[in-house]
Amino acid sequence: MDFNIALFLAQDGITNGAIYALLGLSLVLVFTVTRVILVPQGEFVAYGALTVVGLEMGTIPGTAWLLLVLGAAVFVADALRAENGRQPRILMLRALTDLVLPAVLLGVCWVVAPLDLGVWVTAPLAVALVAPLGAYIYRLAFRPLAQSPVLVLLIAAVGVHLAMIGLGLVFFGAEGFRSEPFTTASLTLGPMMVSGQSLWVLGTTSVLITSLWFFFGHTITGKALRATSVNRLGARLVGIPADRSGIIAFTMAAAMGAISGVLIGPVTTVFYDTGFLIGLKGLVAAIMGGLVSYPIAAAAALAVGLIESVASFEASSFKEVIVFTTIIPVLLWQSLRSSHVEEEEE
Amino acid sequence: MTAPLLSVEAVSVSYGKIEAVRSVSLDILPGQIVTVIGANGAGKTTTLGGIMGILPCRGGITFQGAPLATVPVEARVASGMSLVPEKRELFVTMSVADNLILGAYRGVRGAALRTALDEVYDLFPRLRERRQQAAGTLSGGERQMLAMGRALMARPKLLMLDEPSLGLAPRIVMEIFHLITRLRSTGVSILLVEQNARAALKTADYAYVMETGEVTLQGPASELAQDPRVIESYLGVRGTTQKAEETPA
Numbered sequence: 001m002d003f004n005i006a007l008f009l010a011q012d013g014i015t016n017g018a019i020y021a022l023l024g025l026s027l028v029l030v031f032t033v034t035r036v037i038l039v040p041q042g043e044f045v046a047y048g049a050l051t052v053v054g055l056e057m058g059t060i061p062g063t064a065w066l067l068l069v070l071g072a073a074v075f076v077a078d079a080l081r082a083e084n085g086r087q088p089r090i091l092m093l094r095a096l097t098d099l100v101l102p103a104v105l106l107g108v109c110w111v112v113a114p115l116d117l118g119v120w121v122t123a124p125l126a127v128a129l130v131a132p133l134g135a136y137i138y139r140l141a142f143r144p145l146a147q148s149p150v151l152v153l154l155i156a157a158v159g160v161h162l163a164m165i166g167l168g169l170v171f172f173g174a175e176g177f178r179s180e181p182f183t184t185a186s187l188t189l190g191p192m193m194v195s196g197q198s199l200w201v202l203g204t205t206s207v208l209i210t211s212l213w214f215f216f217g218h219t220i221t222g223k224a225l226r227a228t229s230v231n232r233l234g235a236r237l238v239g240i241p242a243d244r245s246g247i248i249a250f251t252m253a254a255a256m257g258a259i260s261g262v263l264i265g266p267v268t269t270v271f272y273d274t275g276f277l278i279g280l281k282g283l284v285a286a287i288m289g290g291l292v293s294y295p296i297a298a299a300a301a302l303a304v305g306l307i308e309s310v311a312s313f314e315a316s317s318f319k320e321v322i323v324f325t326t327i328i329p330v331l332l333w334q335s336l337r338s339s340h341v342e343e344e345e346e
Numbered sequence: 347m348t349a350p351l352l353s354v355e356a357v358s359v360s361y362g363k364i365e366a367v368r369s370v371s372l373d374i375l376p377g378q379i380v381t382v383i384g385a386n387g388a389g390k391t392t393t394l395g396g397i398m399g400i401l402p403c404r405g406g407i408t409f410q411g412a413p414l415a416t417v418p419v420e421a422r423v424a425s426g427m428s429l430v431p432e433k434r435e436l437f438v439t440m441s442v443a444d445n446l447i448l449g450a451y452r453g454v455r456g457a458a459l460r461t462a463l464d465e466v467y468d469l470f471p472r473l474r475e476r477r478q479q480a481a482g483t484l485s486g487g488e489r490q491m492l493a494m495g496r497a498l499m500a501r502p503k504l505l506m507l508d509e510p511s512l513g514l515a516p517r518i519v520m521e522i523f524h525l526i527t528r529l530r531s532t533g534v535s536i537l538l539v540e541q542n543a544r545a546a547l548k549t550a551d552y553a554y555v556m557e558t559g560e561v562t563l564q565g566p567a568s569e570l571a572q573d574p575r576v577i578e579s580y581l582g583v584r585g586t587t588q589k590a591e592e593t594p595a
Binding site for chain 2: 220223224226227230233234235238239240242
């Protein structure tokens, strides 16, 4: 491997690592707030990428219909479930978020899809279509289990993942697609050529991570989410509704998944089940952060991206094996460290 | 007669098949300090859990005349109830200031939030000094102050304190009880659950005694402090009652 190849691999690794970082951060967010290991995180990536492709082809993507059906299901389930869920004011609010929002988005797709307005319209629309799916899935699948052990929540997450993979096949078919790039420009830095799309990935990720830092550190909603993850009972006692925290966490995770999908759509051929593998790499990063640490998860995600890119050059058929093997020493180290903590507590 | 702020009628709380609290009734009038005393395991904390909605319970609870049966914890906080639990339940990795700000989650924002913060810092000057420090690094007494301060940030009408003196040095306990008396002047009603019967009866207007999940005695705190049964079980010359129980005859 000479210097030029190393530079190229580093660029590739950092670009992928940035995507894994977004997914890793989403997984940490969802786990700390709701204790759900969000196995279907990768599906939001695939849905995001393929929704853009669907819109580019001038069709109404399946995600728009899914949103409408899930919204209606959640609306009915909530009205039947809660004792105070049938108050007119609450019903009106829920009708807005669960029925009107999906209908409006479907209408926008119907108008926009045939016009071929380009990536500046289709990309935000795709994110807008996928983000509410997170909230609906939380309310339908996870909220009724909120008091259950982590294992039960994990099993439910696997169930949601399988369902989303199946629906992905129905909506987008078995073929893989690439979407239009954001830009075809590229930049020459010394011996290295940096593609415009890579810069988009890095720029968007940096902006998102900075916004997350601001959100958690300086807004009351962000602090409330952190409080929920630090002490669930304490959070309820100051009046933070566990429900709302879960909905916000899932919506943010779905949005970040969709944004990741929109960003990688032009550089990777995305199939209906591509998301799972990408999500798993985000999970590797999240686990390296102990599923609680945002900075470690983000740094680990970059490391995962770099390891993957070097592995794909040196031993391409073992690429995935090498990436997933890195988790073993981390788990070993974490288990040694956590038993040490318990001893200290005793 | 003034209508009670909180009225608890024949409330029972069970853990599975075991009934930890049986048919407890109590009233708190506006501006009153009411204490529930009793030995460890008498069901005092469980009763508070039922009132706050953390534990499922049977019976009737009304706050400001409105029944609470289907009201979730978060909405009870919004309506003016605050519980300072025995274990404090602080956000240990977050700063003292953030803990306090979150205390006002259902309440004030902006300038009013800063005023509320200043009021709490005036009550607990120690918290002002430590405002940038993580809550987990505070001492036991400071944690109790932070837990009380966090609850006060919501500007509650009813403040419920579960064993505020537990595990604290005598000097800090005095400080906490002094503060409870001061709080009364701000108009907040207080439900104080305590094992430290002597201090609790001295501070409260009205008192209930709980034993094995039931209320066995009640009355104005000053009268209960004279009651021979209370003196024997809870006030007897400090230490001798317990020693007599522990030493076999």
